[in-house]
Amino acid sequence: MASVLSRRLGKRSLLGARVSAPSALVEGILVTAPIPALRVELGRVPAHLGSYEDGHCKEHMEEEASFLNRNRLQPGQKVSIMYNGQECAGLVDQHNPMIDEVKVLLPEQGVHLCRKAEEVKLAEIPPPLEILPVDQGGLPSAMDYSPVAVAMDQSPPSGSALRSVSRNIDVPKRKPDAAVEMDEMMAAMVLTSLSCSPVVQSPPSSESNIPTSQAACDSWKESGDVSDSGSSTTSGHWSGGSGISTPSPPHSEASLKYSSEAFSSPQADDGFETDSDPFLLDEPAPRKRKNSVKVMYKCLWPCCGKVLRSIVGIKRHVKTQHLGDGADSDQRKREEDFYYTEMQVKEEVAAAAAPPESAPSPTTASGTSPILIQQAPAKPEALVLDPMTLESPLASSVLSQSAPSSFWHIQADHAYQALPSIQIPVSPHIFTSISWAAATSTIPTLSPVRSRSLSFSEHQQPTPMLKSHLIVASPPRAPSSTRKVRGEAKKCRKVYGIEHRDQWCTACRWKKACQRFLD
DNA sequence: TTTGCCGGGGG
DNA sequence: CCCCCGGCAAA
Known part of the structure; x- marks a missing residue:
């Protein structure tokens, strides 16, 4: 199914094409492929980042060093x-x-x-x-x-693969019973942070993330392929993504690569934009005003959402409030990183207040960055649930650039509409808008496919806008309605038989509504 | 499964 | 446009 869809999509959109291919991910095989690439990427990263490491960065570097x-x-x-x-x-x-x-x-x-x-x-x-x-x-x-x-x-063996995920994530030691829960939490968190990645990428990200990500990258990529096979522990969900979860080294992977590559390269942009469009519709992109943006750090711990101005602060917060200020916190140390996200807050005061972020000049990153910025804040809400990261393997591995945003969609979709896992892999990704439509419309089947609905703007009763604000952008329609009811009349096909196709009316030949034997 | 035909893509 | 195809959904 997925394959089909994707194939089709492939024709129409780059996105689809890229995405779909990996959908095949048979654990181990396909999965591994992307990874080498990642490796390379990762390797490069540090170099790019080099420029960022001025001043304040260092401390984090050290902090992260052990990792x-x-x-x-x-x-x-x-x-x-x-x-x-x-x-x-x-x-x-x-x-x-x-x-x-x-x-x-x-x-x-x-x-x-x-x-x-x-x-x-x-x-x-x-x-x-x-x-x-x-x-x-x-x-x-x-x-x-x-x-x-x-x-x-x-x-x-798949089994071990699963495990690796959790392992690499640095899940804290937990008691056996709590283990499962924690895993899920972690998964969620990771996802969350992953989705954040774009943010990270954005100029201000500079602060601490860089080092972190670097580190994370390493570990992640390692786990990456491995994990794909399944989810660590827990449910099929997260595993179902098939390796999706894997590459999701939260900030690291995607974001990093992002920052380095995407930053300057136009390509990154478009890939990215495509994805994010739907959301953006909501709020017209123009808001990019760079200067007045301030970086804040938001705690992603469920139901917390605390926002602090400094990384240190947020880390401490996470550590003490959520992770428990354990002395055994060696591993914890890293973990906090997963529990907060950077977000940019516009400062009302137009004063181009000295941008807190120094290194990566925000100015340069024109088109893309703004978008990212926006997303950051929004995501937390949407994400909270997101049980799975699907897609990720492809995304991150093949084209990290578009990845982040994609995740979003997916997550959002799932969260709100609980799509059957089956379709997940492909559709949401590609046709974001569509899937919404499906979601919103009461149609039980949720088939994401009918893109028609979108273009068709038929009279539809306005669906109560329950969807997330993220989604709001495109007006979803109930897909159905207009499909021509099947006529009883004989059709060319029936009359002439498939072997005399040449005698069919053109419409029939073209698989259109028969013109000869109208109902 | 078969059939009808919509939405789309390529030329 | 013309032609074709992927796919969905009814039959």
């Missing part, structure tokens, strides 16, 4: 690798995550070797390893620790 390190080998770290057929102890000289290669010094042999990261085993587990604990079907954590490649390469 980062988890995913790469550190110089001097003890490892063991195979050399001349035997396992030798060595020291990491340098790990290049970009190509996933590790330079290893073998003191005993007095040689330097370059090895793929996956070939390198950890001889000792570095301290910052907190993450892994929770689940673990069985792998020794040490193994896991080793670079991305490892996780990726072992096409994991």
Whole structure:
């Protein structure tokens, strides 16, 4: 089904095409493909970001450092690798995550070797390893620790794959019983933050996110393919997305890439815009006024929504209020990142008050940024529920640019209309507006397909606008009504038979309403 | 499943 | 326009 739809869509929209392809995601196979790409992307990211890291950024960098390190080998770290057929102890000289290669010094042999990261085993587990604990079907954590490649390469049995998600997200240790709930929460949170990503990308994002994301990227990509197979724990939902959830490293992935690439590239824009259009309709884009925007941080914890001006503040808030100011908070530290989102608040005072964000000049990011900005604030509400991230694998992997916005749609859709999971993969994404229509209209089937409805502006009783404000934009119609009732008269097809198609009236030949045997 | 035909795409 | 097709929904 999805495939069909997508195919069709493909014809019409780029978006559809891109999206649809991945829909195939058979875990493991397709999924993995995108990832390498990601890797590359990720690798690049830091470079781009370099410019951002001025002043205040640094602190966050440090803060995030440990996180980062988890995913790469550190110089001097003890490892063991195979050399001349035997396992030798060595020291990491340098790990290049970009190509996933590790330079290893073998003191005993007095040689330097370059090895793929996956070939390198950890001889000792570095301290910052907190993450892994929770689940673990069985792998020794040490193994896991080793670079991305490892996780990726072992096409994991679905089971383990699932797990990886949670693992990488740094879900805090939880008691067994609470585990499930937490997972879901996390999922939601992640999604939320993911959707936020655009925001991040936007100029002001600079602040802390960059480092974070970087780190996140690493870990995420690692988990990325793996997780796709399913959802960690919980319901089919989130898993159903099929790997969707995976690539969703909240801010990191998408946003980052975004920021770096999309920033300047026009392409990013259009991909993006396409997606977001529907929403924007609501509020005409023009509002972009850059200067007066201020960055705020909103707590995404369910039912909280606290807004603070500083990252530090919000982090603290999350930590203390929601995560519990645990001393064991090593992992928590990162986690807070998932629980807040950046948002831009226009300052009434036209005074182009010194934009709090410094680095990435907002000015440059013309068209796109404004949009993002807007979304940020809105999203939280819509998102809260979003049980699943679907799509993501494709989106993030293939075209990260459009991804973020897409997510939105999806989420929104789901949240409000509870589409049958089946159609989820494709439709909402592509035809956002359509699906709304379906949603709004009372039609039980919810078939998103009938785009017709949109164009047709037929007289329809105004559907009570229950949809989210996000959706408001396009006037949905009940799809049905006008379809010509099937005539009883004989039709060319019947009369001449399919073998004499040439004798049919043109309309029939064209699969249009028969002109010859009118009813 | 088959049939009728709408919405669309490509040329 | 012409022609064709994907798909939906009724039969």
